Amino acid sequence: MAVRLSTFVVAASLGAALVQPAHAETDMTLQTAAQNHPYVGMWVTGDGRIRQELLPNGRYDEARGSRASAYQGRYAVTGNHIDYWDDTGFTADGEFVDDDTLHHGGMVFHREK
Numbered sequence: 510m511a512v513r514l515s516t517f518v519v520a521a522s523l524g525a526a527l528v529q530p531a532h533a534e535t536d537m538t539l540q541t542a543a544q545n546h547p548y549v550g551m552w553v554t555g556d557g558r559i560r561q562e563l564l565p566n567g568r569y570d571e572a573r574g575s576r577a578s579a580y581q582g583r584y585a586v587t588g589n590h591i592d593y594w595d596d597t598g599f600t601a602d603g604e605f606v607d608d609d610t611l612h613h614g615g616m617v618f619h620r621e622k
Contacts, residue, residue, distance in 0.1 A: 543567065546586040551621035552611050561618060569593065 544567050552561045561571040563584060571580040582595040589605040591613070603613030611618040 544584075544586060547608060548586055548591070548605055548611070548620075552618035553621050554616050554618055559616065559618070560621075561613075563591075 544563070544565060549563050549565045552563065553559070559571065559573050561569055563569050567583050567585065569580075569582060569584045570578055573579040580595055580599075582593055582597075582599075584591055584593045586605075591603045591605065591611070593599075593601040593603075593613075595601075601614055603611055605611050609620040611620075
């Protein structure tokens with residue numbers, strides 16, 4: 510019986526180990542890394558209605574109108590391309606057309622100075 514119990518414990522441990530990477534991978538999608546790019550800071554639409562702050566830890570916080578933190582999530586910049594992963598599961602992307610202009614979601618954002 511001890512052998513079977515040991516086998517069960519080992520099998521259960523292996524099963525947990527096999528399940529763990531999927532859970533760890535999900536957790537990793539929520540983790541952020543420091544971003545090394547020139548676009549960290551506040552980006553604002555021309556009318557000031559939408560304000561998106563790209564934080565140095567790879568997170569963003571977007572306000573819409575009077576609604577602070579309307580959207581939050583993580584982002585990654587590759588070259589002049591930005592990908593967003595909202596905490597609710599929504600994804601989006603954009604392009605920095607120059608150092609002070611971001612095209613995202615059909616809108617034009619300018620770096621706040």
